[in-house]
Amino acid sequence: MKFVQSLRIISLISFFGLMISLLVWILIAEHSENFPVAAWLIIGVVPLLFPMRGILYGKTYTHAWASFLMLFYIAHGIGELYSRDAVIWYPLLEVIFSSSFFVAANLYVRASAKLRKKSQT
Template sequence: MTIKPIYCYITALAGFFGLFALLMLWNTILSPSTRFPVALVLLVAVTPLLLPMRGLLDRNPRSCAWAAYVSLIYFLHGTAEAYVNPDERLYASLEVMLSLMLFFGTAFYVRLAGKQN
């Protein structure tokens, strides 16, 4: 049984949009920052995720590879936040899970789509 690239792509998109929604909700509604303006926190948290978005939606293998690299930033942030802040461990664990979905989805999509060509 072989895995089709479309399944990996769907996993990557679920991780991408889930991570985007989580970051927006976490920083605005669920636990907004009291030390920094919310707009600044959103700018820093969401902007790296938006950089490869157009290519990811167009299924560009190069952009998908960059999305995999960018997802590692969110993996690191989620693991550090889960360790440091026990009150937000659930949100951080979701961030880790969604970033891994994005990473593995894009990595396997690029590999499997490259084999088909």
């Protein structure tokens, strides 16, 4: 039970860490003038709003499909790390938070399923 709760806490910290780091990256860091900030917010942050309620309530189904959403952020962060010359902190945080959410959410789904199966017997 304690292991499941710690996995849930790790996934929550990773999810909101990713959201906050993306917001800081989009709103504070320098960008090219060709792409408006509102478009960056819609593309980068709005997809994270869809699973937020289920993640806050600890729904295993939401954790499962939100972990697949993190694959987009992992790929984006790796692409930005590869192509950036200047500041690498924002894409590095994106890769770290999205990867840790991916792992913690998958382990949370697995552990809570085992716990549920054990309690039914």
